[in-house]
Amino acid sequence: MSILPQLLFLTLLVASGVVLYRRITFLRNTILLGKSESRTDNPSQRWKTMALIAFGQQKMFKRVGPAILHLLIYVAFIVINIEVLEFVIDGISGSHRIFAPALGGVYTVAMNIFEWLAIAVLVSCVAFLIRRNITRVPRLTMPELRGWPALDANLILWIEIVLMLAILTMNATDQLLAERGVAGYIPLGGLIFSSVLAPLFDGFGDGALVITERIAWWFHIVGILAFAIYVTYSKHLHIFLAFSNTWFSNLKPKGEMKNMKEITNEVKLMLGVPTQGVEEPPAEVGRFGAKDVNDLSWVNIMNAFACTECGRCTAECPANITGKKLSPRKIMMDTRDRAEEVSKSIANGGPGLEDGKTLLGDYITKEEINACTSCNACVEACPINIDPLDIILQLRRYVAMEESASPAQWNVMFQNIETSFAPWKFAPTDRFKWADEIKGKPMND
Amino acid sequence: MSTTFQIPTMAEKTAAGDQPEILFWVGCAGSFDERYKAVTIAFVKILNKLEINFAVLGEEETCTGDPARRAGNEFLFQMQAMSNIQVLNGYQVKKIVTACPHCFNTLKNEYPELGGNYEVLHHSQFLQQLIHAGQVVLKGGGGFKGKKITFHDSCFLGRANNVYEAPREIIEALDMELVEMKRCRSKGLCCGAGGAQMFKEPEAGKKDINIERTEEALATGAKTIAVGCPFCLTMISDGVKNKEKENEVKVLDLAELIANDLGLNS
Numbered sequence: 001m002s003i004l005p006q007l008l009f010l011t012l013l014v015a016s017g018v019v020l021y022r023r024i025t026f027l028r029n030t031i032l033l034g035k036s037e038s039r040t041d042n043p044s045q046r047w048k049t050m051a052l053i054a055f056g057q058q059k060m061f062k063r064v065g066p067a068i069l070h071l072l073i074y075v076a077f078i079v080i081n082i083e084v085l086e087f088v089i090d091g092i093s094g095s096h097r098i099f100a101p102a103l104g105g106v107y108t109v110a111m112n113i114f115e116w117l118a119i120a121v122l123v124s125c126v127a128f129l130i131r132r133n134i135t136r137v138p139r140l141t142m143p144e145l146r147g148w149p150a151l152d153a154n155l156i157l158w159i160e161i162v163l164m165l166a167i168l169t170m171n172a173t174d175q176l177l178a179e180r181g182v183a184g185y186i187p188l189g190g191l192i193f194s195s196v197l198a199p200l201f202d203g204f205g206d207g208a209l210v211i212t213e214r215i216a217w218w219f220h221i222v223g224i225l226a227f228a229i230y231v232t233y234s235k236h237l238h239i240f241l242a243f244s245n246t247w248f249s250n251l252k253p254k255g256e257m258k259n260m261k262e263i264t265n266e267v268k269l270m271l272g273v274p275t276q277g278v279e280e281p282p283a284e285v286g287r288f289g290a291k292d293v294n295d296l297s298w299v300n301i302m303n304a305f306a307c308t309e310c311g312r313c314t315a316e317c318p319a320n321i322t323g324k325k326l327s328p329r330k331i332m333m334d335t336r337d338r339a340e341e342v343s344k345s346i347a348n349g350g351p352g353l354e355d356g357k358t359l360l361g362d363y364i365t366k367e368e369i370n371a372c373t374s375c376n377a378c379v380e381a382c383p384i385n386i387d388p389l390d391i392i393l394q395l396r397r398y399v400a401m402e403e404s405a406s407p408a409q410w411n412v413m414f415q416n417i418e419t420s421f422a423p424w425k426f427a428p429t430d431r432f433k434w435a436d437e438i439k440g441k442p443m444n445d
Numbered sequence: 446m447s448t449t450f451q452i453p454t455m456a457e458k459t460a461a462g463d464q465p466e467i468l469f470w471v472g473c474a475g476s477f478d479e480r481y482k483a484v485t486i487a488f489v490k491i492l493n494k495l496e497i498n499f500a501v502l503g504e505e506e507t508c509t510g511d512p513a514r515r516a517g518n519e520f521l522f523q524m525q526a527m528s529n530i531q532v533l534n535g536y537q538v539k540k541i542v543t544a545c546p547h548c549f550n551t552l553k554n555e556y557p558e559l560g561g562n563y564e565v566l567h568h569s570q571f572l573q574q575l576i577h578a579g580q581v582v583l584k585g586g587g588g589f590k591g592k593k594i595t596f597h598d599s600c601f602l603g604r605a606n607n608v609y610e611a612p613r614e615i616i617e618a619l620d621m622e623l624v625e626m627k628r629c630r631s632k633g634l635c636c637g638a639g640g641a642q643m644f645k646e647p648e649a650g651k652k653d654i655n656i657e658r659t660e661e662a663l664a665t666g667a668k669t670i671a672v673g674c675p676f677c678l679t680m681i682s683d684g685v686k687n688k689e690k691e692n693e694v695k696v697l698d699l700a701e702l703i704a705n706d707l708g709l710n711s
C-alpha cells in the first residue's frame with residue numbers, strides 16, 4: 001500500500017498544529033494587552049464554578065429549549081472527539097479502525113452512541129438554523145450581528161451538519177464493504193443509524209464504495225482540523241474559553257465595584273488620613289478609568305473573546321428592552337474587535353494603540369454607556385459569567401475623571417454631593433429635619 | 446420604657462455612655478425625599494415600638510458616594526466613603542441597618558476595602574430576623590390580610606447581593622397573597638433608576654424603563670406593589686401615576702406595610 005496518504009495526513013496534522021499554535025499565541029498576546037488583575041484566590045470555589053457553569057452548563061438551563069439542543073451538541077463534541085483519536089492513529093499508521101478488533105462488541109456500542117449523537121447534532125443544528133433564520137428569535141437577529149457575526153453563526157451550524165453527514169456516510173459505506181467481505185473492512189454487527197443510509201450506496205460497485213468511504217473519512221478529519229482553526233477566529237472560541245472564563249469569574253457580590261487603589265492613596269493624603277501600611281500604587285498610574293483596551297483588565301479582554309454572541313445579556317438589559325442604544329453584547333463584541341485590531345497592528349509592526357482610534361469613541365459611544373442602570377441583569381444572564389458591566393463602569397470612570405464629560409445632570413449631582421453631601425441640593429443642616437415630625441410624639445396604644 | 450417616639454443620635458448616645466445595638470443609616474432619600482421620609486418614619490416607629498436600642502447619625506450622616514461611583518467619579522466616592530468611615534469608626538459602629546439597597550451595597554461591600562468593616566443589613570433582613578425571633582408579631586391589621594400583593598426586586602438587593610427571601614418572608618408573615626411578576630428574583634427587571642440614572646434623564650429610546658416595569662406589576666392584578674428601595678419607590682410610583690392608577694394601586698415600602706399592620710401609621 002502506498003505510504004502517500006499517511007505522509008499527506010501527517011503533513012496536514014503538523015501544518016494545522018502550527019497554524020493553531022500561532023493563532024493561540026496571538027490570542028494570548030491580545031488578552032495580555034489588558035492590565036494585570038489577580039483572580040486566583042479561593043481556587044476550590046473557582047473549580048466549583050467552572051464545573052457547574054462551564055462543564056455543567058448550569059446557567060444555560062434558564063432557557064430550557066435551547067439548553068437541551070446546546071447540551072446535545074456539547075456532549076457530542078466531547079464524545080465524538082474520542083473517535084477523532086482513532087482517526088488520527090489510523091491516519092498516521094495507515095491502519096483502519098484500529099480499536100475495533102481489540103474492543104469487539106464495546107466498539108460497536110461506542111459507534112452506535114457516536115451515531116446517535118451525530119443525529120442529535122444534526123437535529124439540533126437544523127433547529128438552531130430555524131431559530132436564527134426562519135422564526136428569527138429577536139436576540140439572534142439584532143443589528144449588531146449584521147455581517148460576519150451572523151454568517152459565522154450560520155456557517156458553524158452548516159459545518160457541523162456536513163461533518164456529521166460525513167461520519168454517517170463513512171460508516172454506511174464502510175459497513176457495506178465489510179458485508180461484501182472486502183479485505184480490511186471489519187463487520188461491526190449493526191450500526192443502527194448509518195445503516196438507514198445504506199440503500200443509497202447499495203448500487204455502488206466495490207471500487208466506488210471504497211472511494212466514497214475514503215472521501216468521507218478525509219472530509220471528516222480534514223473538516224475537524226479546519227474546524228479547530230476556524231474556531232479560534234470565531235465566537236466559537238467559547239468552547240474552550242468558557243472554561244477559563246468561568247474559572248476566573250468574579251466571586252465577589254455583583255454589586256461591588258472594583259476599588260481604585262491609586263485614588264485611595266490620594267484621597268487619604270487629602271483627608272489627612274495616615275497612609276502607612278497602605279500598598280504603594282503601581283509605578284505608572286496610567287489613566288483613570290478606561291479609554292482603550294489596554295486600560296481594561298486582561299479578564300475583560302478574555303471575556304470578550306469568550307463571548308458567544310448569544311445575546312442573553314441584551315435580551316435582559318432594561319436599557320436595550322426599552323429601545324436605548326446600549327447592548328451589553330455589543331460592548332463585548334466591540335471590546336474583542338478593538339483588541340484584535342490593536343493586536344494585529346502590533347504583530348505587523350503597525351501603530352497598535354496609536355492608530356488614532358480608541359475603544360471609547362470609535363467603537364462604544366457615550367450614549368451607550370450612559371444608559372446603563374448597573375442592574376447586573378446582563379451579568380446574571382450570561383451563561384459563561386461574562387461581565388459587560390465592569391467594562392461599562394470603567395469607561396464611565398474615564399469620562400468622568402479624565403474628560404469631566406459626564407452628562408450635565410450628573411455633573412450637577414457631583415457638585416451637590418461635594419457641597420451639600422447629598423445628590424440633591426439640600427442644606428446639610430436639614431438632613432435630620434425628618435425627625436421633627438415624630439420626635440417626642442406619643443406612641444399610640 | 447418611653448411612651449413617646451425617640452430618635453437618638455450617635456452623638457447623644459455616646460455622650461450618655463450608651464453603645465446602641467444598631468445604627469440606622471437613613472440615607473439621602475430617607476432624609477430628604479418627601480415620599481421616602483414616610484418610610485424612614487415608619488421604620489423608626491417600628492424600632493421604637495420594639496424597644497430596639499438604635500441611633501442615627503443625624504446631621505453627621507452624608508451620602509455614601511454610591512451615585513458618584515456608579516457615574517464614574519471615583520474621587521468623589523472615595524472622599525465620601527472615607528469621611529463616613531471616619532465618623533462610623535469614631536463611634537465604633539458595629540452593626541448598620543439601612544432601608545436603601547444602594548447604601549446597603551456600598552456600606553457592606555465597598556467600605557471594607559477603605560477601612561470600614563461593619564455588619565450591614567437591609568431593613569428587610571433586619572425585619573425578617575425580628576419576625577423569626579418572634580419579636581414582631583403581625584396581626585394582619587392594616588386591611589391587607591389576604592389581599593394580592595406583588596414585590597419588585599431592587600437590583601442592588603437582589604442580583605447585586607442575592608437577597609431575595611427576606612422581603613418575601615415579610616410579605617408571607619403579613620398573610621398577603623404574593624403574586625410574582627414574570628420577571629422576578631434574579632430575573633427581576635430594573636426600575637430604571639440604578640447606576641445613577643435617578644439623577645439624569647434617560648437616553649433616547651422607545652419607552653421609559655419604569656413604565657415597562659409598572660405595566661408588568663399592574664398586570665399581576667395586585668393592588669399593592671411592595672418595594673424595598675427609595676429609587677424603586679419613586680420610579681414605580683411615577684409609573685403608576687403615568688398609568689393613572691394611583692387611586693387604586695398603592696406602592697409601599699416593606700416597612701410601611703409592617704408599620705400599618707402594627708397600627709403605627711397614624
Ligand code: SF4
Binds near residue numbers: 313392
Ligand atoms: S447592567 Fe447595564 S448593560 Fe447590563 S443589563 Fe443592566 S443596564 Fe444593561
Ligand code: SF4
Binds near residue numbers: 307383386
Ligand atoms: S456576554 Fe454572555 S450573554 Fe452576552 S452575548 Fe456574550 S456570551 Fe451571550
